[in-house]
Structures are given as C-alpha cells and as structure tokens.
Amino acid sequence: MKISIISGSSRAKSASLNVSTHINQLMSNIDSTVDSTIFSLxxxxxxxxxxxxxxxxxxxxQDExxxxxxxxxxxxxxxGMVPPAVKxxxxxxxxxxxxxxxxxxxVSSGTGGRYPIPEMRSSTYKNSFINYIPVSAVIDRVNTVIDENGNYIAEKAFVQNRLDEGLRILIEYSKAFQAIRASDIVQEKRFPNGV
Ligand SMILES: Cc1cc2nc3c(=O)[nH]c(=O)nc-3n(C[C@H](O)[C@H](O)[C@H](O)COP(=O)(O)O)c2cc1C
Incomplete structure (x- = not known):
C-alpha cells in the first residue's frame, strides 16, 4: 500500500513539512509495510x-x-483558507x-487554523471523487509542537494520539477502497466529472 503525504505549504521552510516528516515517521511505526512518501508543494x-x-x-x-x-x-x-497551491x-x-x-x-502557528478542513470537505470532492475519512486533526501553535526534524517539542500525547487514530483508520479505509476501485460501477466512469 502506498500513501502520499502532501505537504500543502509552498514555503521552503514550513511547519507543514515538519508535520509531514513526523507523519511519515509515525506511519512507518504503525505499519512498516506501508510505503509512505512526502509530496511537498x-x-x-x-x-x-x-x-x-x-x-x-x-x-x-501526476504518475507519482x-x-x-x-x-x-x-x-x-x-x-483563513486552503492555500492556492493545494487547490x-x-x-x-x-x-x-x-x-x-x-x-x-x-496546521496553524496560532490557535485559529481550522477553516481548511471544512473547505476541503465541501469543495474538492465532486469532480475528483476523493473521499475524506471522518477523522481529521488540527495542530495549533505548530511551531512549538513539532520541530524541523519531525520531533515533538511539546504536546506529544495529545497530538500523536489523534494522528495515530487518523492514520490507522486511513490504512483500513485504504484496504477497503481497493475493492471499491475495482468495482463495475467505478470502472464504468459514467459521470467523469461527478454527479
Ligand atoms: C500567507 C499566510 C497567511 C496566513 N494566514 C493564517 C491564518 O489565516 N490563520 C492562521 O491560523 N495562520 C495563518 N498563517 C500562519 C500559518 O499558520 C503558519 O505559517 C504556520 O506555520 C503554517 O504554515 P507553513 O506550513 O507555511 O509554515 C498564515 C501564514 C502565511 C504565510
């Protein structure tokens, strides 16, 4: 199973990349058979x-x-939005x-960064057919929580527990979606741009 971790910041030294590095490490601890890579914007x-x-x-x-x-x-x-590079x-x-x-x-350097979650859930799925799992995570004060090596500075128990939950559920959904992608109705592509 391959999982792509998309670091959604176009800034060279970004908290998003630090968090992505941590998630990549956490993923290999959860399931060493998962091939996870970071796709940095x-x-x-x-x-x-x-x-x-x-x-x-x-x-x-595209192939990657x-x-x-x-x-x-x-x-x-x-x-207050999803960065344009992600859209x-x-x-x-x-x-x-x-x-x-x-x-x-x-992720947010303050305590307000939540809006990208409902924005992604409400506006990116129709044509792409992406499926967001019900679990999502918010990391406030990110620059005081995870450093540039992906290691915790603070709040490890709180944050890691939530990331662990999301990654484990993502892996199980990923197994199930392989069967969905092979199904006749999905193969048919009757509505290529969504319904
Ligand atoms: C152009 C720009 C706009 C930002 N707007 C917000 C914002 O609306 N809300 C917020 O919580 N943080 C905002 N931030 C701060 C980010 O939360 C902060 O940069 C954090 O480190 C995540 O971004 P990064 O992955 O690029 O480092 C903004 C940062 C930039 C560069």
Missing part, C-alpha cells in the same frame, strides 16, 4: 493551472500521485484522487 514547484498549461510536461508528478492508494493532506491555514493540485491532477481515501491535518 514547496519542493515540487507546480505551475498554477491555466488553459495553456502543458499537462504532459507534468506527467512525472496516481500510484498512491491514499493521501494525507497537511494543510496550513492561510488567510491547484485538483485543477492539474484531479484524476489521481479518484475513489481514494484521504486524512486531513490542518
């Missing part, structure tokens, strides 16, 4: 989609994401998320 500089975007030139990124059976989105709250992924590569489960983790 800072390291992978993707163009903002427009009508002239050469999608063929981005096929290596398409191999994933499930996703973890680590999303910083920017201006842009759905413009460029909508098909890679099709009938796959995803775990949402929202």
């Amino acid at each position: 800072a390291a992978n500089k993707l163009p903002m989609w427009d009508e002239t975007t050469d999608l063929a030139s981005l096929s290596a990124f 994401l398409a191999q994933a059976d499930a996703f973890v989105f680590v999303i910083p709250e920017w201006h 842009n992924l759905f413009f460029l590569f909508s098909g890679v998320f099709r009938h796959k489960p995803a775990f949402l983790v929202c």
